[in-house]
Amino acid sequence: xxxxxxxPTEDLSRLAGLHGVATSYRPSSDRxxxxxxxxxxxxxxxxxxxxxxxxxxxxxxxxRERELRERLLPPTVVHWSGAAVPAALAELPAGTRLxxxxxxxxxxxDAENLPVGVHLLTATAPDGRTARAHLVVAPPRLPxxxxxxxxxxxxxxxxxxxxxxxxxxxxxxGELAGWTGxxxxxxxxxxxxxxxxxxxxxxxxxxxxxxxRRFPDPVHLRVEDVxxxxxxxxxxxxxxxxxxxxxxxxxxVLEKGALIDRDAVWELKREALELIRGVPLGPGRQAxxxxxxAEQGQALEDHATWCxxxxxxxxDWSRWPEGLREPRSAETARARAELMDRVDFHCRxxxxxxxxxxxxxxAAREAGMPIGIVHDLAVGVHPWGSDAWAQQxxxxxxxxxxxxxxxxxxxxxxWGLPPWRPDRLAESGYAPYRDxxxxxxxxxxxxxxxxxxxxxxxxxxxxxEAPTEGTYVRYDAEAMLAILVLEASRAxxxxxxxxxxxxxxxxxxALRERGVLGTSVLWFERDWEGDxxxxxxxxxxxxxxxxxxxxxxxxxxxxxxxxxxxxxxSLGLLTxxxxxxxxxxxxxxxxxxxxxxxxxxxxxxxxxLDAPSEEARIKAVHRFLRRTPARMLGxxxxxxxxxxxxxxxxxxxxxxxxxxxxIADTQGRPVPLEDLAASPRVRALVEVLREGSRGAEExxxxxxxxxxxxx
Numbered sequence: 137x138x139x140x141x142x143x144p145t146e147d148l149s150r151l152a153g154l155h156g157v158a159t160s161y162r163p164s165s166d167r168x169x170x171x172x173x174x175x176x177x178x179x180x181x182x183x184x185x186x187x188x189x190x191x192x193x194x195x196x197x198x199x200r201e202r203e204l205r206e207r208l209l210p211p212t213v214v215h216w217s218g219a220a221v222p223a224a225l226a227e228l229p230a231g232t233r234l235x236x237x238x239x240x241x242x243x244x245x246d247a248e249n250l251p252v253g254v255h256l257l258t259a260t261a262p263d264g265r266t267a268r269a270h271l272v273v274a275p276p277r278l279p280x281x282x283x284x285x286x287x288x289x290x291x292x293x294x295x296x297x298x299x300x301x302x303x304x305x306x307x308x309x310g311e312l313a314g315w316t317g318x319x320x321x322x323x324x325x326x327x328x329x330x331x332x333x334x335x336x337x338x339x340x341x342x343x344x345x346x347x348x349r350r351f352p353d354p355v356h357l358r359v360e361d362v363x364x365x366x367x368x369x370x371x372x373x374x375x376x377x378x379x380x381x382x383x384x385x386x387x388x389v390l391e392k393g394a395l396i397d398r399d400a401v402w403e404l405k406r407e408a409l410e411l412i413r414g415v416p417l418g419p420g421r422q423a424x425x426x427x428x429x430a431e432q433g434q435a436l437e438d439h440a441t442w443c444x445x446x447x448x449x450x451x452d453w454s455r456w457p458e459g460l461r462e463p464r465s466a467e468t469a470r471a472r473a474e475l476m477d478r479v480d481f482h483c484r485x486x487x488x489x490x491x492x493x494x495x496x497x498x499a500a501r502e503a504g505m506p507i508g509i510v511h512d513l514a515v516g517v518h519p520w521g522s523d524a525w526a527q528q529x530x531x532x533x534x535x536x537x538x539x540x541x542x543x544x545x546x547x548x549x550x551w552g553l554p555p556w557r558p559d560r561l562a563e564s565g566y567a568p569y570r571d572x573x574x575x576x577x578x579x580x581x582x583x584x585x586x587x588x589x590x591x592x593x594x595x596x597x598x599x600x601e602a603p604t605e606g607t608y609v610r611y612d613a614e615a616m617l618a619i620l621v622l623e624a625s626r627a628x629x630x631x632x633x634x635x636x637x638x639x640x641x642x643x644x645x646a647l648r649e650r651g652v653l654g655t656s657v658l659w660f661e662r663d664w665e666g667d668x669x670x671x672x673x674x675x676x677x678x679x680x681x682x683x684x685x686x687x688x689x690x691x692x693x694x695x696x697x698x699x700x701x702x703x704x705x706s707l708g709l710l711t712x713x714x715x716x717x718x719x720x721x722x723x724x725x726x727x728x729x730x731x732x733x734x735x736x737x738x739x740x741x742x743x744x745l746d747a748p749s750e751e752a753r754i755k756a757v758h759r760f761l762r763r764t765p766a767r768m769l770g771x772x773x774x775x776x777x778x779x780x781x782x783x784x785x786x787x788x789x790x791x792x793x794x795x796x797x798x799i800a801d802t803q804g805r806p807v808p809l810e811d812l813a814a815s816p817r818v819r820a821l822v823e824v825l826r827e828g829s830r831g832a833e834e835x836x837x838x839x840x841x842x843x844x845x846x847x
Contacts (some may be wrong), residue, residue, distance in 0.1 A: 141605075142173040143485045144160070148187055151197040152176050154204065155183055156610035158290040158593070163542055163638065171607035178598040182532035183559055193642060208259050208267035211562040214618045216276045217252060224269075229664055231262040252622055254565050270565030274618040275625045278651030279680075285313040286315050286769035287504055288571065289291045290357065291343075291687055292327045293396055293781050294799050295773070297809035299360070302385030302401040306492040307358030308497040308809055309509070313729030315813050317503025320822045324501065326510035326685065326770060330493070331358055332439070335453050338399050341795035343783075344514045344586065347451075347521030350575045351439050352493060354400045354409065354485040361495075362488055366417035367410070373770050378408050390806045409488075413481060423430060425709070428487045435571060437472075438463055440482035442522035444475040452520040454654055463526050489580070492581040500581065507630055507768075508581030512573075515587040516553030527833045531567050532562045532609075537590070538597045539710050541604055543636055545787075546711075548595075553585065555594050558611045571618065577627035583603060584681075586654070588633030591616040592643055617650050632681050654680040658757060659695065659724070670731045673763040682766035684757050684775060685785045691772065692754050693802065696725055703782075731774065732756040735763070750778065750802075751817065769825050776818040778802035799846025 144152065146158045152159050157179045160170045177431040180196075187193040213224045220226075225234075225247055236244040239253035245255065250273045295304035295312060303402040316322035331346030332353045346353075359365055369375040381404055383556065388394040417425060429436065441463070442453065449456045455583040459467025471477060493509075500508035514539050517523040522764055524531055531554040548821045561569060576583055585591070592613040597606035623630050632653045635644055644654060654677060660673040676682065685691045690700035701721050705714045732738040738748050740757040748756070756774060761769050774783075779800050785792045812818050 137796045143170050144173045145178050145190070145193070146192065147193045148173060148176060151187055151193055151200060152183070152846045153178060154197070154200045155180060155185060158608040158610065161540060161608055163540060164752075167759045169540070172605055175596075175598060175601070175605050175607040178534065178601075179532075179596050179609055180277070180767050182535045182596070183557060183609075185843050189432075193447065206265075207270040208261055209257070210563055211559075212272060212612065212615050213257060214272045214612075214614050215247065215250070215273065216274055216618070218276055221247070221260050229257060229261050229263070233260045234258070235260075254570065254619075254622070266312070272618045272622065273614060274622040277649065278621055278623075278624055278631055280651060282506060284767055284769075285508070286771065286822075287322045287326060287507070287772045288773050289506075289683060290328075290773040290799075291684075291794065291795070292330065293398070294395075294783060294797060295799050295809055296390055296806065297387065298386070298390070299358075300383035300386060301359065302389060303355075303396045303398060305358045305808075306356050306489075306496050307361055310496045311809060313496060313500035313505060313509065314503045315774035317500060318824075319507040319813075320819070321504075321826050322822070323505050323512050324768070325505075325583060326582075327512065327842055329512040329586075331514060331517075334396075334521045335402075335446060336451055339402070339610045340518070340563075341398055342797065343512075343514075345518045346514055346523075347442075347518055348439055348523045349517055350435060350523065351791060352485050353488040354489045355398060357405060357406055357409070357485075357489055357492060359408045359412070359494060360414055364417070364423065367415045368408075368412045375408075375752035376410060378404065378411075382777065389798050392806055393584070393804070393806065394502070395793050396798060398796070409485060413484060418739050424491075425484070425487050426488065429483060432486070432575075433549065437479070438526035439486065439522045439826060440479045441468065441472050441475075443482040443527050444478035447473060447478060448475070454520070454527045457810055461525075463528075469501060483769070490578065493520055497579045497581060505581070506586070509579065510582040510584055510630075510632065510838055511576055511580040513576060513586060514582045516551065516555065517591050519552065519554050524554055527568055527808060530556055530564070531766035532557050532596065534599045535596045538603045538606060539637075540594050540595050540606065540608075548597075548606070550603045552596045555596055555609070556611075562612060562615065566615060569616070570619055570623060573623040577623055577629050580627070580629055582630035582632060583624065583656075584632045584634060585620075585652075586634050588635050588647065589639055591642055591680070592640060592646075593618070602643055613646065617646065617652075621650050630768075631837070643778075648679050651679075652766065655686075656680045656682045656764075657686060657689065658682070658684045659689075660662075670728050673735070673760055676766060678767055680766050681762050681768040681770055682764050683770040683772060684754075684761065685772050690788055691779050692775045693750055694759055694782070695721075695754050695776045696729075696750060697780075698711055698722060698725070699780055700782070701838040703785070707785070707788060709785075728757075729753065732760055735760070737763075751820075755791065755821060757819060762825050762827070771825065773812070774799050777807050777812065777815065777819045778817075779816065780804070 137688055157176055158171060160168050161177055162168050163654060164216045177187045185196050187196055193501045209224055213222050216224050234248055235258045237256040239255060252275055253275050257269045260266045261276055292309055293303040295308050297308045300308055313325050329343040330352045332348040333349045334347040337770040385400060389396055453461055459465050460471060462468060468773060497509045535555055536550050537553040537555045539548055593608045593610045595606050596609045597603050631649050634656060635654045656676060661676060663669055663671050694700045698718060698721050701717045704710055710717055737759040739752050751804045783797055800806050
C-alpha cells in the first residue's frame with residue numbers, strides 16, 4: 137500500500153503563501169487538490185528559502201514576516217497612467233520623501249505625472265529608513281486593433297518555396313506576406329517561435345524549447361538575400377556546389393516526400409554563411425553592424441559566447457569545464473578572447489537574422505497589412521541553452537515548468553523548461569523580461585504569448601519528480617502585464633494571449649482590461665456553463681483571435697473525417713477504447729455540422745448524394761468564424777489545401793514527425809508556396825473570410841436565426 141504523501145504544515149503553508157508558493161490548487165470549481173509538502177519545500181528552496189526542517193521553517197517564516205513588516209517598498213511598484221496612486225506609495229508613513237530618477241535621467245521630487253517607463257524610486261521615511269524600488273509607469277491598456285482583420289497562421293519551416301533550402305525561410309515569409317496582403321487582403325501572418333535553437337545531433341526540432349528567446353535562429357535566413365552573398369566564392373566554384381546541394385534538400389522534401397531535415401539545412405547554410413563572412417562589409421553595412429552590437433550590448437555578447445563555447449564543449453553547459461559554467465568568470469573571459477572570431481561570427485548571424493526579420497515585417501506593412509507579422513513567444517527556454525546560462529540568477533534551479541493533471545492528461549505535463557524566479561525578476565525591475573519583449577517588438581506587428589496564464593502563475597515540477605508532484609508559484613501579474621503593455625505600446629503592437637485550457641478565474645478579465653486579446657478555437661467554444669452545446673457565434677467574445685485549429689490540434693479536414701482519432705489509435709495514444717473515441721468524435725462533429733446547417737452556412741444536405749463535400753464543410757467552419765464578433769480571424773494555412781496531418785502531436789516524441797512536416801494536400805503531397813499562391817482552393821477559402829470584412833457581420837456577430845445579434 138502506497139503511504140500517503142506528506143501535506144504542508146500550518147507553518148509551511150504560511151511561509152509558502154508569503155513567497156507566492158501555492159499549497160493547493162483547484163482543477164475544477166468543485167475540487168481542491170493539496171500539494172505535497174515535498175513540492176512546496178523544494179519550490180521554496182529554489183527561491184532561496186530553507187524550509188527543510190520544522191525549525192528552519194519557523195525561522196524562515198519569522199524572517200519573512202519581519203522583512204515584509206519593516207520594508208518601505210516592494211522591489212517593483214506599478215503605476216497605471218491616469219489611475220490612483222499605487223497602494224505601495226499611498227501606505228508610506230506620513231512625511232516620507234520621494235525622489236524619482238526617470239529613464240531619461242530627469243529627477244523628480246514626487247511620483248505624480250511621470251512619463252511612461254521604468255524609473256528608479258527612492259523613499260526616505262521620517263525615521264531614517266530608506267528604500268529603493270523600480271517604478272513601472274505604464275499606459276492603462278493597449279489600443280484595440282483599428283479594424284477587424286483576418287490572416288494566415290503557419291509554421292514557417294513547413295512553408296517551402298522553390299527557392300528555399302529544404303525548409304521555409306524568411307524570404308518565404310516576406311513572399312507570403314506580400315502575396316496574402318496584396319492579393320488576398322490579409323491583415324497579418326502568424327508564425328511559430330523563431331527563437332534560437334539548441335544545437336545538437338539531432339537538434340530538438342520543437343520551436344517551443346529554444347536556447348534563447350531573445351535572439352532569433354539563423355537557420356531561418358534566406359542566404360541569397362544576404363548582400364555579401366553576391367560577392368562570395370568568386371572563381372572557386374563553391375557557390376554553385378552549395379546551390380546544388382540546396383536544390384537536393386528542397387527536392388527531397390517537395391518531390392520525394394522526405395521530412396524536413398533541419399540539421400542538414402543548417403549545416404549547408406552554416407557553410408555558406410562562413411563563406412559569406414569572408415566578404416568585407418561595405419562602410420554603411422559595417423556602421424549598421426556596429427550599431428547593432430552597441431544596441432544589443434552584453435546580452436548579445438553572452439549569447440554569441442555561449443554559441444562559440446557550445447561549438448567547442450557541446451551544447452549542455454552544465455557539463456562544460458567548471459569555470460566556463462559561469463558567464464562572468466575569469467575563465468569565461470579568457471575563453472571569449474580566445475574564441476573572439478567565433479563570437480563575432482555568431483554576433484554577425486544574429487544581426488543578419490534580425491535584419492531579415494525586420495525586412496519581412498516591412499514587406500508585410502508595404503503590402504497593406506495593418507498588423508503584419510505576428511511572432512510567437514515560447515513559454516520558456518531549454519535548460520542547456522544560452523539564456524539559461526547567461527541569466528542563471530533569474531532561473532529557479534532544480535525546477536521545470538509544466539501543467540498539473542487535468543481532464544485531458546491525467547499524468548500532468550513536464551515541459552522541461554526552467555522557470556524564472558519571480559523574486560529575482562522583481563528585484564531587477566523585470567529587466568530580462570523587458571529586454572526580451574523589446575527585442576521581439578523590433579520586428580513584430582503583434583506578439584502571441586504562448587500559455588499567457590504564465591504571467592500569473594506557473595506549475596513548478598521539482599527535478600526528478602512526476603508532474604503530479606508539482607505546485608503553482610505565483611508571479612506579480614500586475615507587474616508582468618504593466619511591462620507587457622508598456623513595451624507593446626511603445627512598439628505600436630497588438631498582443632494575443634494563448635489562453636486555452638484550464639484558466640484561473642479572473643485571468644481572462646485581467647488580460648481583457650489591459651487590451652490583451654485572447655485565443656478562441658472553434659471546437660472548444662461551447663456553452664460549458666449551460667447546455668454544453670456549441671456556442672452561438674454571436675456569443676463569442678470580441679477581444680480574441682478566432683481560429684478553427686492550431687499547430688497542436690488536428691487540421692480541420694482530419695477533425696471532420698475523424699482521422700485524428702485513427703492517428704492517435706495507430707500510435708497507441710488512446711486511453712479509452714477506439715470505438716468510444718470514434719463515437720465521441722463523430723458526435724462532436726455532427727453537432728457542429730448541425731449548427732452550421734441550421735445557420736445556413738453549409739451547402740448540401742446532411743447525408744445522401746448531395747451531402748456537402750469536405751471542402752464545403754471547411755468553408756462552412758470559416759463562415760461560422762466570420763459571423764463571430766472576433767477582432768482577428770485566422771486561417772490555418774494547411775487547411776486551405778486539405779492537409780490532414782497535425783504539425784505537432786502532443787504526447788509523442790519519436791513516434792510522430794513533430795515539427796518536420798511540409799504543408800501538403802489531401803493526398804499528403806507537399807505543396808510549395810508558389811502552388812499555394814496559384815491554388816483556386818486557397819483563394820476560395822480566404823474569400824470566405826474576406827466576404828465578411830464589412831457590414832453587419834463585422835459589426836456584432838450573428839445568432840442561430842441567421843440575422844445580426846440584436847435584430
